[in-house]
Amino acid sequence: MLTNKPKGTNDFLPDEVGRWQALEDLLREVSRLYGYREIRTPIFEHTELFQRGVGETTDIVEKEMYTFTSKGEKSYSLRPEGTAPTVRAYVENKLYAQPQPTTKLYYIGPMFRHDRPQAGRYRQFHQYGIEALGSDDPALDAEVIAMAMDIYRRLGLKDLTVELNSVGCPNCRLQHRQKLQEFLAPKKEQLCKTCQGRYERNPMRILDCKDSNCQKLTEGAPTIDQMLCPECQSHFTAVQKHLHALEVPYNLNSKLVRGLDYYVKTAFEIVATGIGAQGSVGGGGRYDGLIEQIGGPAMPGIGFALGLERILLAMKEQGLDLVADNPVEVFIATMGEDAQLMGSKLSQQLRQEGFAVERDYGNRSFKAQLKAADRYQVRYTLIIGEDELKNNMVQVKDMATGKQEPVALAEVQVYLNRNIRGREINE
Numbered sequence: 001m002l003t004n005k006p007k008g009t010n011d012f013l014p015d016e017v018g019r020w021q022a023l024e025d026l027l028r029e030v031s032r033l034y035g036y037r038e039i040r041t042p043i044f045e046h047t048e049l050f051q052r053g054v055g056e057t058t059d060i061v062e063k064e065m066y067t068f069t070s071k072g073e074k075s076y077s078l079r080p081e082g083t084a085p086t087v088r089a090y091v092e093n094k095l096y097a098q099p100q101p102t103t104k105l106y107y108i109g110p111m112f113r114h115d116r117p118q119a120g121r122y123r124q125f126h127q128y129g130i131e132a133l134g135s136d137d138p139a140l141d142a143e144v145i146a147m148a149m150d151i152y153r154r155l156g157l158k159d160l161t162v163e164l165n166s167v168g169c170p171n172c173r174l175q176h177r178q179k180l181q182e183f184l185a186p187k188k189e190q191l192c193k194t195c196q197g198r199y200e201r202n203p204m205r206i207l208d209c210k211d212s213n214c215q216k217l218t219e220g221a222p223t224i225d226q227m228l229c230p231e232c233q234s235h236f237t238a239v240q241k242h243l244h245a246l247e248v249p250y251n252l253n254s255k256l257v258r259g260l261d262y263y264v265k266t267a268f269e270i271v272a273t274g275i276g277a278q279g280s281v282g283g284g285g286r287y288d289g290l291i292e293q294i295g296g297p298a299m300p301g302i303g304f305a306l307g308l309e310r311i312l313l314a315m316k317e318q319g320l321d322l323v324a325d326n327p328v329e330v331f332i333a334t335m336g337e338d339a340q341l342m343g344s345k346l347s348q349q350l351r352q353e354g355f356a357v358e359r360d361y362g363n364r365s366f367k368a369q370l371k372a373a374d375r376y377q378v379r380y381t382l383i384i385g386e387d388e389l390k391n392n393m394v395q396v397k398d399m400a401t402g403k404q405e406p407v408a409l410a411e412v413q414v415y416l417n418r419n420i421r422g423r424e425i426n427e
């Protein structure tokens with residue numbers, strides 16, 4: 001029990017973390033290129049934020065949140081997603097009052113949903129998300145989708161599809177809701193239990209139920225695209241025009257609804273094949289009413305979040321990898337107590353110079369130290385024995401060629417700079 005992690009969580013060991021760091025570096029770089037700046041919000045928020053923001057009748061709020069009260073205070077929940085917290089911080093810190101018309105924010109971090117764990121679905125998982133607040137320009141919708149695809153392209157991922165829909169605004173949805181309920185009324189009893197509950201509360205979600213029987217029952221059901229109001233229709237047409245201009249292919253999917261209630265107009269999901277049932281590697285959309293609902297001014301917003309575990313899973317599936325640089329560059333092997341002192345001093349000096357230095361502890365045999373150097377896969381091992389100590393020098397062993405040459409202690413920095421960094425420094 002003590003040595004078991006909670007179900008649906010993961011330990012990321014150092015080799016794996018190297019991969020995560022490389023992915024995060026790429027995400028930060030792409031954020032910069034598109035003008036997004038990082039925001040960090042708390043891991044837990046008032047439960048009410050998600051009830052109001054994500055929606056009372058969503059699966060996330062109804063059954064997947066980790067909710068607790070602390071010392072008789074109000075109810076808190078671990079964040080199941082990043083949009084509502086980002087919008088909350090935007091409103092609370094009055095970021096809307098800043099001079100730039102569109103505030104572009106991004107986040108990378110853990111999210112928590114109590115769902116049944118399986119490949120690609122975890123209870124603690126990680127998202128990279130962006131939120132662009134303050135503009136309803138369809139050009140932005142297209143750019144947001146193009147940005148997500150740009151990330152996957154840079155990672156080398158292939159065979160991803162963008163599923164695109166417009167879920168309309170509250171006006172078009174009212175009409176759709178009525179028509180859909182009329183269509184489903186005679187089949188209501190045959191729907192799955194969850195969808196029977198959705199019939200009153202949120203019938204649109206029945207359209208993207210994964211249950212095959214529900215999918216059959218909704219064949220031919222009225223979809224929102226047939227009922228978009230003129231404004232939503234022209235917005236959707238413009239988004240598609242921009243996507244064509246950006247050469248981003250997409251599938252129109254009138255049954256795509258998404259599991260969060262805040263979406264209006266553009267909704268999209270990016271799906272990978274070959275990673276099992278949890279194929280959605282990212283999703284997002286427009287949420288024009290959310291900022292106002294959370295207590296801010298009436299301002300539009302759009303964003304997406306990508307699941308980092310699923311991205312790495314899809315990459316593995318496609319034979320792609322991200323590798324962090326080998327962290328250790330130099331190993332120092334010493335023989336005898338005085339040499340060890342000199343080695344300690346040299347390690348510190350080289351670290352100040354920016355070299356990653358490792359050494360062996362515990363006065364082990366010379367052979368054992370060289371073995372350790374091999375394991376670290378360093379470029380050079382610096383050897384200090386009695387002779388070297390006497391003559392103020394070290395033996396530099398090139399681990400790739402096995403060649404060894406003496407270098408004066410005072411010249412070691414220059415030598416390593418030249419040979420590792422390709423830089424000449426004159427001291």
Ligand code: HAM
Nearest residue numbers: 081083121122125280281282283284285303304305307
């Ligand atoms: P979401 O579709 O709920 O949207 O999640 C986005 C992505 O997070 C999914 O496509 C998936 O890759 C990943 N994901 C979700 N749940 C899990 C899980 N249990 N285990 C592993 N990965 C998971 C949102 O969260 C919205 N906040 C996105 C957004 C931002 N919309 C506008 N702005």
